[in-house]
Amino acid sequence: MPQTGPETKKTKLPKFIDNLLSPAQKEALRKRIRTILMGGGVALIAIVSLFIWWLGGRYVSIDNAYIGANKLLVSTDVSGIVKEISVKEGQTVKKGDILFQLDPLPFQISLDKANAQLEQTKLAIEAMKQDYSRMQSDIAAQVSQVSLAKAQYDRYNVLVQDNNVSKANYDQARFSLQSAESTLASLQQQARTQLIKLGGSADIAVTDHPQYKQAKSDRDEAQRQFDHTTVRAPFNGTVTHTDSLQPGQYLPANTAAFGLVDDQDVWIDANPKETDLTYVKPGNPVSISVDTYPGKKWHGTVESVSPASGSSFSILPAQNSSGNWVKVVQRIPVRIKVDQRDGDLVLRTGMSVVVEIDTGHHRSLSELF
Numbered sequence: 001m002p003q004t005g006p007e008t009k010k011t012k013l014p015k016f017i018d019n020l021l022s023p024a025q026k027e028a029l030r031k032r033i034r035t036i037l038m039g040g041g042v043a044l045i046a047i048v049s050l051f052i053w054w055l056g057g058r059y060v061s062i063d064n065a066y067i068g069a070n071k072l073l074v075s076t077d078v079s080g081i082v083k084e085i086s087v088k089e090g091q092t093v094k095k096g097d098i099l100f101q102l103d104p105l106p107f108q109i110s111l112d113k114a115n116a117q118l119e120q121t122k123l124a125i126e127a128m129k130q131d132y133s134r135m136q137s138d139i140a141a142q143v144s145q146v147s148l149a150k151a152q153y154d155r156y157n158v159l160v161q162d163n164n165v166s167k168a169n170y171d172q173a174r175f176s177l178q179s180a181e182s183t184l185a186s187l188q189q190q191a192r193t194q195l196i197k198l199g200g201s202a203d204i205a206v207t208d209h210p211q212y213k214q215a216k217s218d219r220d221e222a223q224r225q226f227d228h229t230t231v232r233a234p235f236n237g238t239v240t241h242t243d244s245l246q247p248g249q250y251l252p253a254n255t256a257a258f259g260l261v262d263d264q265d266v267w268i269d270a271n272p273k274e275t276d277l278t279y280v281k282p283g284n285p286v287s288i289s290v291d292t293y294p295g296k297k298w299h300g301t302v303e304s305v306s307p308a309s310g311s312s313f314s315i316l317p318a319q320n321s322s323g324n325w326v327k328v329v330q331r332i333p334v335r336i337k338v339d340q341r342d343g344d345l346v347l348r349t350g351m352s353v354v355v356e357i358d359t360g361h362h363r364s365l366s367e368l369f
Contacts, residue, residue: 058279058358058359058360058361059356059357059358059359060272060276060277060279060280060356060357060359061354061355061356061357062270062271062272062276062334062354062355062356062357063352063354064270064271064272064331065268065269065270065271065336065352065353065354065355066268066269066350066351066352066353067266067267067268067290067347067348067349067350067351067353068266068267068268068269068349069261069262069263069265069266069267069349070235070237070261070262070265071259071260071261071262071349072234072235072237072259072260072261073256073257073258073259074099074231074239074256074257074258074259074260075231075253075254075255075256075257076102076228076229076231076251076253076254076257077228077253077254078102078107078225078228078229078253079250079251079252079253080102080103080106080107080229080250080251081102081103081248081249081250081251082100082101082102082103082245082246082247082248082249082250082251083101083102083103083104083247084100084101084247085099085100085242085245085246085247086098086099086100086101087099087100087239087242088239088242089239089240089241089242089243090238090239090240091238091239091242092236092237092238092263093233093236093237093238093239093260094233094236095232095233095234095235095236096232096233097232097233098230098231098232099231099232099233099239099257099258099260100231100245100257101229101230101231102229102230102231102251103229104226104229104230107222107225107226107229108226110222110225110226111219111222111223111225111226113222114215114218114219114221114222114223115219115222117215117218117219118212118215118216118218118219120215121209121211121212121214121215122206122212124211125198125206125209125211125212126206128194128197128198129198129202129204131194132191132194132195132198132202133202135187135190135191135194136191138187139184139187139188139191142180142183142184142187143184145180145183145184146177146180146181146184148180149173149176149177149179149180149181150177150180152173152176152177153173153174153176153177155173156169156170156173156174157170157173231257233260234260235260235262235265236262236263236264237260237261237262237263237264238260238261238263239258239259239260240258240259240260240261241258241259242258244256244257244258245257245258261348261349263346263347263348264340266338266340266347266349267303267335267336267337267338268286268288268300268335268336268338268353268355269333269334269335269336270333270334270335270336270355271310271331271332271333271334272331272332272334273329273330273331273332274309274329274330274331274332275329277305277332277334278361279359279360279361280302280305280334280357280359281302281305281359282301282302282303282304282305283301283302284301284302284357284358284359284360285299285300285301285357285358286299286300286301286302286336286355286356286357286358287299287355287356287358288300288336288338288353288354288355288356289353289354289355289356290345290347290351290352290353291351291352291353291354292348292351292352293345296345298338298339298340298344298347299338299339300336300337300338300339300355301336301337301339302334302335302336302337302357303335303336303337304334304335305332305333305334305335306332306333306334306335308332309330309331309332310330310331310332310333311330311331334357336355
């Protein structure tokens with residue numbers, strides 16, 4: 001009777017082989033081919049699986065990663081009225097370009113006053129040096145007066161014993177000597193005081209005098225404040241939030257005026273799991289995909305691996321000594337340097353990216369056993 005169930009599917013042989021073989025040989029050949037195909041398929045699957053396993057520890061993929069760049073809230077350390085704003089929202093600036101200016105008039109007045117005070121201090125120091133020289137001349141003249149009074153006193157002291165001079169003349173000579181010596185001591189004390197004011201040296205340079213240094217410091221501070229009324233870009237970048245600053249507005253010191261973002265020197269801050277960092281090290285090549293630009297690839301290099309987990313820097317770190325501790329896989333920040341080329345699409349800070357780190361590590365067969 002003919003079979004009612006489905007027919008067994010036979011392996012189809014090439015026509016020239018089918019004509020050369022008998023039915024029994026054909027069946028044996030079909031069985032052999034099926035055995036080879038089944039064994040080869042299993043072997044192929046095993047080889048592919050082994051190859052995938054061998055490469056499994058080489059690449060680390062991280063989707064918790066974002067573009068980073070230098071960001072600055074532009075401000076100045078002096079207070080004043082905003083006079084002029086030289087940039088607009090989204091404008092690209094270079095290092096040294098003027099961003100905005102405060103009214104310089106009050107600072108110019110302070111600078112002029114400080115310059116005048118510095119010149120006055122120079123004159124005062126020169127006057128002290130000249131005064132000290134005059135004191136030295138007065139002392140020399142007074143020394144001569146003391147010598148004269150001493151000679152006259154010595155003469156009268158001999159004559160008064162023989163009654164060749166009156167007692168009154170003797171007393172006058174004695175008092176004159178005492179007065180001359182007292183005047184000399186006073187002049188010498190004044191000279192010592194003046195020398196102390198000159199820093200202990202009558203030949204001191206004006207620029208080395210403490211009063212001059214203080215006045216120059218005040219002048220330099222006034223110059224610094226005047227210079228800081230003009231705020232310049234500290235690095236190349238793009239300005240943002242410029243509408244928060246308006247001409248005529250009073251800007252307190254150290255108050256953010258607007259933002260400046262570096263769009264040239266960018267990097268990636270990735271946060272892989274601690275279990276993914278076994279073979280990651282600085283210098284590993286990185287493939288970068290940016291969510292904003294599908295299909296576009298960047299390349300980079302692992303620049304550094306943080307010495308501590310992200311939670312270690314939190315304001316309220318986890319108290320793992322408590323009895324209700326739950327183990328949580330930590331995230332270790334990794335900094336990746338992006339290799340940028342001319343003509344590349346703009347990478348903006350905060351963009352989400354996916355990075356794949358090539359650790360170069362291959363698993364060994366010993367890890368299977």
